[in-house]
Amino acid sequence: MKKWLSLVLAAMMLFSLSAAVAEEAGFDEFELGVEGEQEVGFMTMAMVYFQPVDMAPVDQATAKENTDLHIEVDLTANENGYAFPVDQWVPYLTIDFVIKDKDGKEVTSGSMMPMAASDGPHYGNNIKLADGEYSITLYIKSPAENGYLLHVDSETGVDAKDGFWTEPLEATWTGWKFVKQW
Amino acid sequence: MLYYLWSVIQDLFYTVTVTSVMHAFLGRLYGRAGRRGHAAGLIAGIAAGCALAAVKQTTNKIISSHWNHWTYAYLMVFIVAFFVLSLIFGRRENKKPGAGGILLTVSGAAVSAGMIFFRLPTVLLYPFSFNTMGNGFFSAYYMERLGGWALALLLLFVYSRLLYGCAVHIRKACVPRRVLRAGVLVYAVYCLGRFFVPWISRAKWLGWPVKYSEAQYGWVGSFSMWTATNAMLFIWICAALAALLAVLFLLENIRVTEPYENPAQLRKLRAGNRRRRRLAIAALCMILLFVLTLTVVKDYDTREVVLSAPETYQVEGDTILIPTESVNDGHLHRFEYTTERNVTIRWIVIKKPNSASFGVGFDACEVCGSAGYYERGSQVVCKRCDVVMNINTIGFKGGCNPIPLAYEVSGGNLVFRLEDLLAGEKEFR
Numbered sequence: 001m002k003k004w005l006s007l008v009l010a011a012m013m014l015f016s017l018s019a020a021v022a023e024e025a026g027f028d029e030f031e032l033g034v035e036g037e038q039e040v041g042f043m044t045m046a047m048v049y050f051q052p053v054d055m056a057p058v059d060q061a062t063a064k065e066n067t068d069l070h071i072e073v074d075l076t077a078n079e080n081g082y083a084f085p086v087d088q089w090v091p092y093l094t095i096d097f098v099i100k101d102k103d104g105k106e107v108t109s110g111s112m113m114p115m116a117a118s119d120g121p122h123y124g125n126n127i128k129l130a131d132g133e134y135s136i137t138l139y140i141k142s143p144a145e146n147g148y149l150l151h152v153d154s155e156t157g158v159d160a161k162d163g164f165w166t167e168p169l170e171a172t173w174t175g176w177k178f179v180k181q182w
Numbered sequence: 183m184l185y186y187l188w189s190v191i192q193d194l195f196y197t198v199t200v201t202s203v204m205h206a207f208l209g210r211l212y213g214r215a216g217r218r219g220h221a222a223g224l225i226a227g228i229a230a231g232c233a234l235a236a237v238k239q240t241t242n243k244i245i246s247s248h249w250n251h252w253t254y255a256y257l258m259v260f261i262v263a264f265f266v267l268s269l270i271f272g273r274r275e276n277k278k279p280g281a282g283g284i285l286l287t288v289s290g291a292a293v294s295a296g297m298i299f300f301r302l303p304t305v306l307l308y309p310f311s312f313n314t315m316g317n318g319f320f321s322a323y324y325m326e327r328l329g330g331w332a333l334a335l336l337l338l339f340v341y342s343r344l345l346y347g348c349a350v351h352i353r354k355a356c357v358p359r360r361v362l363r364a365g366v367l368v369y370a371v372y373c374l375g376r377f378f379v380p381w382i383s384r385a386k387w388l389g390w391p392v393k394y395s396e397a398q399y400g401w402v403g404s405f406s407m408w409t410a411t412n413a414m415l416f417i418w419i420c421a422a423l424a425a426l427l428a429v430l431f432l433l434e435n436i437r438v439t440e441p442y443e444n445p446a447q448l449r450k451l452r453a454g455n456r457r458r459r460r461l462a463i464a465a466l467c468m469i470l471l472f473v474l475t476l477t478v479v480k481d482y483d484t485r486e487v488v489l490s491a492p493e494t495y496q497v498e499g500d501t502i503l504i505p506t507e508s509v510n511d512g513h514l515h516r517f518e519y520t521t522e523r524n525v526t527i528r529w530i531v532i533k534k535p536n537s538a539s540f541g542v543g544f545d546a547c548e549v550c551g552s553a554g555y556y557e558r559g560s561q562v563v564c565k566r567c568d569v570v571m572n573i574n575t576i577g578f579k580g581g582c583n584p585i586p587l588a589y590e591v592s593g594g595n596l597v598f599r600l601e602d603l604l605a606g607e608k609e610f611r
Contacts, residue, residue: 028247030383051246054311061582062549062567064311066185096551110551110566125549128566131410145608177382177403179410182246 027051030181032071033136033173040140040171042080043090047136047173048072051182052126055115062110062126068180071097072124073112073138081160082143082150089121092143096168099129099136107134134176139168183330184483186308188475190334193305195472196369196420197297202342203362203427204290206349210358211272212279216287219279223291227298235303239310247380248387250300254377257296261370264289265363275355293366305335337468344465345424348431351458361427365420372416375409378402417476425469432462487565489545489554492518492528502603503595509533509540514557516545519600525607529587530555531596532562534574540596541576543584546609555584585609 032047039045049071055061073095077084084090095112112123142148142164150164151157201224208216238244267289271282279287312327349358380388382403409416435455442448493515496503502519509515510533519527528545546552553566562571569582579586588602 027242028245028385028387030247030385063569066568108566110553111549113549126567131413133407141608177399177407179376179379179383179407181250181379181383 028181029072032176032178034175035173038171038173039078040075040138041165041169042078042082042084043075043140044078045073045075045138045171047138048074049178053117055113055126061113061115064126066128067126068129069178070124070126071112071136072117072122074122081158082164083158090143091121092146092148093123094141094145095123096139096141097136098139099127099134102133112138129178131179132177134178135172135174136176137170137172139170141168142166183326184479186312186327186330187334188480188483190305190308190331191338191472191475192417192480193301194334194338195417195476196365197301198338198342199345199420199424200297200362200365200369201294202345203349203358203365203424204294206346207268207272207358207362208287208290209350210275210355211277212283212287213276215279216283219284219287220291220294223288223293223295224298226291227295228302230295230299231302232306234299235306238303239307247385251377251380251385251388253296253300254373257293257300257373258370258377260289260292260296261366261373264293265367265370268359268363272359297369305331337471341465341468341472344461344468345427347461348428348465351461352427352431353434354430357427357430361423365423368416368419368423372409372413375406378406379410382406414476418473421469421473425466428462428465428469432459432466435459435462487556489528489556489565490514490516492516500600502598502600504531504598505595506540506591507594509596512560514555514562516554519603521604521607523607523611525610527603527606527610528552528554529598529603529606530562530576530584532573532576534576537574540589540591541573541584542589542596543577543586544606544609546585546606547582548580548585549582552610 027050029048029050032049037044037046049069051070052064052067053070054064075090076087077090079086091114093114096109097112098109099107101107108127108129110125110127112125114121114123116122117124144164148164150160152161152163205217205220205224208220210216212219234244234249238246264286267282267286271280271286277283308331309328312324349361352358382399435458438448438451438455440451442451493504493508495517502517504515504517509531512533512535515531517529517531519529521527530541530543530545532541533539534541545554547564550564550566553564555562555571556565557563558570562573562576563569564571564582567582571582571584576584577586585606587598587606590597
């Protein structure tokens with residue numbers, strides 16, 4: 001009997017430790033909403049989520065404590081008149097979000113902060129959210145609101161001499177079935 | 183403190199209930215051998231859980247969703263094995279375990295080990311994620327959270343001893359057996375639902391097809407979503423099963439039913455009944471305490487804070503005047519201004535402690551938007567992320583601080599320019 005149990009114990013320990021070492025490093029991003037990638041203005045955007053993360057400086061970030069997930073919007077520039085490099089991340093945006101439940105009732109809202117993870121720069125935030133089905137709408141405000149300037153003279157200026165958009169761009173992802181998996 | 187109290191109880195209640203009754207059940211069947219066999223499972227689960235927590239905390243090698251997925255599969259396999267084996271070999275008590283008995287003990291120990299391994303890392307890692315906000319490990323801030331966490335573990339330990347006592351001493355052997363079978367089966371249903379969560383989150387790592395339409399999720403998706411949104415239902419079922427065991431144990435010990443030959447024997451039997459009734463009542467009290475913690479306390483802790491009503495002020499041309507004497511009491515004061523575009527701009531004023539200056543800012547920050555701030559005791563707290571503000575830095579730019587709002591002190595008033603207020607309109611749209 002004792003031999004049996006010792007074997008079980010040893011096998012379980014070996015299994016967990018070897019699996020821990022063999023597991024490929026990284027983290028799992030889950031796609032958010034049924035729309036997948038969307039073209040928003042001159043950008044291609046996709047939303048993902050995963051477990052809440054620690055961010056620094058701590059006094060400028062929403063702490064992992066008391067939050068349920070980290071949402072991210074991964075965006076890259078397409079051809080544009082602002083001279084943002086194509087296929088690259090766009091800085092200086094302010095991205096606000098509103099999350100609604102299936103009945104259209106607002107559940108939470110906030111801003112997504114610019115930040116970088118091991119897979120590159122993005123806008124994101126830790127948020128509190130119960131398991132359920134939701135939609136999320138992003139309001140993307142122009143870099144001008146954060147003091148980003150454009151050259152507008154004929155010699156060095158960008159193509160979009162009228163400047164950035166003035167009303168926030170909007171994009172919505174629907175049918176997001178959120179279940180905490182961590 | 184409350185958050186960690188109810189979170190730890192919510193995380194471990196099911197596991198503690200099943201492992202306690204499992205220990206009693208295997209002990210009743212096979213005596214010391216059953217208890218030892220199950221103890222080996224408990225130790226294996228705790229050791230593997232600690233190992234996983236350590237690897238998770240110190241490396242990036244653990245992808246929680248992958249681990250959880252396979253743990254659900256593992257649990258389902260062993261729960262089904264345990265259920266079937268307990269139907270075949272789990273009736274006769276106090277016997278030597280044969281091959282079937284060994285298999286039953288191993289499967290029971292494996293279920294307990296899996297449940298502990300699944301939940302323990304999350305609980306063990308809580309103290310590493312306490313939001314100390316630079317207050318340090320020995321601060322009251324940290325200790326308060328640690329206190330809630332430790333109290334929950336202590337309560338669960340006491341509960342496990344009480345429930346084990348009920349399950350060991352109850353005379354009707356079928357009660358712990360059936361309670362345990364029902365408990366693990368319900369848990370298997372929960373595991374089945376959670377096993378298919380990657381189906382609805384389109385886990386490409388599993389090779390499952392990416393599905394985008396509601397219809398394509400099918401009943402698997404609906405069932406999976408149902409288990410996720412009704413997770414508390416499983417805990418209530420578990421609490422009901424544990425309470426049933428304790429109630430039946432209580433009822434069994436109200437009257438003396440054993441034969442006795444003299445008054446002294448009767449007194450002894452009555453004393454035994456009294457002890458067992460106390461055990462049952464204590465177990466029921468603990469279950470009630472947990473139910474209250476997961477309902478009343480949790481609701482209180484997660485209630486939505488209502489912002490205090492805005493106060494009045496005087497408008498003079500393009501300026502807004504707020505008498506300093508109305509805001510110099512050290513409490514948070516909120517004001518509102520509605521713009522031509524029907525946007526309501528809020529701002530806050532608080533007199534800084536041990537200072538003649540005021541902390542002034544919009545009732546919004548760059549991280550949480552226009553959620554607002556409220557007063558909790560002597561603290562100013564963000565309504566959305568629960569971050570406690572340093573009152574002395576209110577009015578400074580950046581991060582979780584309220585977005586600064588310019589003002590002057592003149593003629594006994596705080597003077598705000600409408601132009602400065604309107605600059606914050608975008609934060610409240």
